[in-house]
Amino acid sequence: MEGGEMRLTLTVNGKPITAEVAPTTLLSAFLRETLGLTGTHQGCDTGQCGACTVHLDGRAVKSCLVLAHQAEGRDVLTIEGVAAGETLHPVQVAFRDRHALQCGFCTPGMVMTALDLADRLETADEDAIRHGLDGNLCRCTGYGPIVAAVADAVRGRKGERP
Amino acid sequence: MMPFDFRRPASLAEALMAGEGAAEPRYLAGGQSLVAALKLRLAQPDRLIDITRLPELRQIRREPGRLVIGAAVTHAEMAGLSDCAALADLSGSIGDLQVRNMGTLGGALAHADPASDHAAAVLGLGAEIHTDRRVITADDFFLGMFETALEPGELVIEIAYPLPLQAAYAKVRNPASGYPVVGVFVARTRECIRVAVTGAGDCAFRLSAFEAALARDFSAAALAGLVVSPDALNRDLHASAEYRAHLVGVLAARAVEAAR
Numbered sequence: 001m002e003g004g005e006m007r008l009t010l011t012v013n014g015k016p017i018t019a020e021v022a023p024t025t026l027l028s029a030f031l032r033e034t035l036g037l038t039g040t041h042q043g044c045d046t047g048q049c050g051a052c053t054v055h056l057d058g059r060a061v062k063s064c065l066v067l068a069h070q071a072e073g074r075d076v077l078t079i080e081g082v083a084a085g086e087t088l089h090p091v092q093v094a095f096r097d098r099h100a101l102q103c104g105f106c107t108p109g110m111v112m113t114a115l116d117l118a119d120r121l122e123t124a125d126e127d128a129i130r131h132g133l134d135g136n137l138c139r140c141t142g143y144g145p146i147v148a149a150v151a152d153a154v155r156g157r158k159g160e161r162p
Numbered sequence: 163m164m165p166f167d168f169r170r171p172a173s174l175a176e177a178l179m180a181g182e183g184a185a186e187p188r189y190l191a192g193g194q195s196l197v198a199a200l201k202l203r204l205a206q207p208d209r210l211i212d213i214t215r216l217p218e219l220r221q222i223r224r225e226p227g228r229l230v231i232g233a234a235v236t237h238a239e240m241a242g243l244s245d246c247a248a249l250a251d252l253s254g255s256i257g258d259l260q261v262r263n264m265g266t267l268g269g270a271l272a273h274a275d276p277a278s279d280h281a282a283a284v285l286g287l288g289a290e291i292h293t294d295r296r297v298i299t300a301d302d303f304f305l306g307m308f309e310t311a312l313e314p315g316e317l318v319i320e321i322a323y324p325l326p327l328q329a330a331y332a333k334v335r336n337p338a339s340g341y342p343v344v345g346v347f348v349a350r351t352r353e354c355i356r357v358a359v360t361g362a363g364d365c366a367f368r369l370s371a372f373e374a375a376l377a378r379d380f381s382a383a384a385l386a387g388l389v390v391s392p393d394a395l396n397r398d399l400h401a402s403a404e405y406r407a408h409l410v411g412v413l414a415a416r417a418v419e420a421a422r
Contacts, residue, residue: 006168023168023210026197047198048338050260059238059263065197066264069168070190070212113259134340135258 010071012037013081021068028052028063031078039079039108043137050136053109054078060116062135079108082115091115091153100149102140110136114150124151163200170212174319177213178294181315184209189317191234191269194261214266218319227325233268233318237280240267247422248329248347252283255333257340268318271303274310274365276396277341281366282331283323286347286358290322304365326351328380330420332413333361336400343401344409348417350380357414362395362406372414382415 005020012035019034028045031037031054040063043051047065054063055077056070082089088096091114101107110133117132129150130143138146167184171177181187188207190196191214199205213219219234222243229245241254241262256262256270256279270280271291284291284300291298294317303311312318326349333345342361349356357372375384390410392403401409 023166024163053260060260061264062260065194067197132259135260
């Protein structure tokens with residue numbers, strides 16, 4: 001039985017999923033290859049770049065450092081599940097308004113981390129935002145607008161003007 | 163990754179039996195180091211036992227004079243505790259947000275990375291590591307690089323931290339890895355002063371000369387002139403042993419100044 005496929009049941013973007021999955025399968029690979037949700041990007045595959053960030057029960061995690069079976073019975077949210085149809089989430093609006101993406105490769109992971117931060121931070125303190133984004137790399141080095149977008153999202157959540 | 167099978171026991175009793183029949187079972191406690199090691203085949207268990215949801219490992223208890231934290235409590239959850247500011251600050255400085263959301267206290271201690279942040283607080287506060295079969299004091303827990311006093315199959319259940327009068331953690335962090343190049347935890351309790359260093363040696367260790375100086379006078383000035391030998395310290399591409407020895411003194415003084 002060693003290494004054989006096992007039944008995995010979880011929720012992805014609100015949808016119940018059941019699949020037979022090998023224990024060695026990473027959550028990132030399960031999302032991309034089994035479910036076809038390629039918005040979750042695989043950058044370094046070593047847990048450093050954060051491009052594969054998704055939410056597990058509402059908290060940002062790197063899906064290349066999580067085995068698919070660790071998500072058994074949990075709620076996974078990927079970038080595909082953030083907008084409501086054609087209506088962007090306020091964090092996505094802030095990224096668009098601030099031009100917080102260049103090539104776009106890191107953007108799904110940045111948005112998923114930003115969602116966690118927008119929920120977590122009390123104030124739009126720049127140091128706290130930069131500390132919070134530490135696990136996401138942007139190879140275009142466009143951090144300034146990304147930090148500004150997260151700050152807008154935090155202020156927006158507090159009902160303050162951006 | 164080499165193939166392994168995967169178990170998620172529903173109870174502690176089941177978890178302690180779950181390794182039976184496997185040649186090299188490993189507990190999975192978040193996996194922020196272990197999954198990376200599996201990919202590199204540095205670890206090749208034939209069975210992973212996910213213990214992160216066991217209720218006994220998820221508790222946080224306040225007892226007179228101490229804080230008891232379950233082994234499967236995450237770094238992010240510890241960062242939100244208001245019982246001991248130094249411990250919360252240390253927990254909130256580990257790795258990055260995603261790692262803190264997934265990585266656990268017990269996992270970090272059992273892994274025993276030479277640059278573990280948690281090791282500094284466990285040793286610096288003189289915590290007790292409670293396992294399924296005994297209580298191990300922090301002074302007896304860390305034996306070497308990735309080596310602890312844990313026996314095969316032994317499971318960390320919870321960690322009991324004595325609450326200090328004053329404490330702080332200071333570190334120089336490698337910006338790429340997030341690990342401390344050197345970190346120093348200083349604590350003043352009713353009984354004594356403890357100074358614990360991580361990142362500098364094979365595992366976390368205490369500095370008795372610093373502790374004695376601070377016991378006479380709990381001030382950064384009391385540490386002036388104390389020298390740390392680089393002889394047994396780590397040297398790698400990030401820092402020489404001499405630089406690490408220098409950092410120990412600087413960071414100990416910063417921790418004393420920050421202690422509250």
